[in-house]
Amino acid sequence: MSEKPDLSEVEKFDRSKLKKTNTEEKNTLPSKETIQQEKECVQTS
Numbered sequence: 710m711s712e713k714p715d716l717s718e719v720e721k722f723d724r725s726k727l728k729k730t731n732t733e734e735k736n737t738l739p740s741k742e743t744i745q746q747e748k749e750c751v752q753t754s
Contacts, residue, residue, distance in 0.1 A: 739747075
């Protein structure tokens with residue numbers, strides 16, 4: 710058994726057959742205002 714992986718299938722792969730997709734970010738980061746409000750809420754508890 711060889712230590713190197715078999716890349717023959719990767720070399721044959723045709724990228725032109727792939728469909729174009731648009732990615733959308735679903736989990737956005739909270740704003741600075743939201744973070745500040747959370748900190749204030751935790752400190753008052």
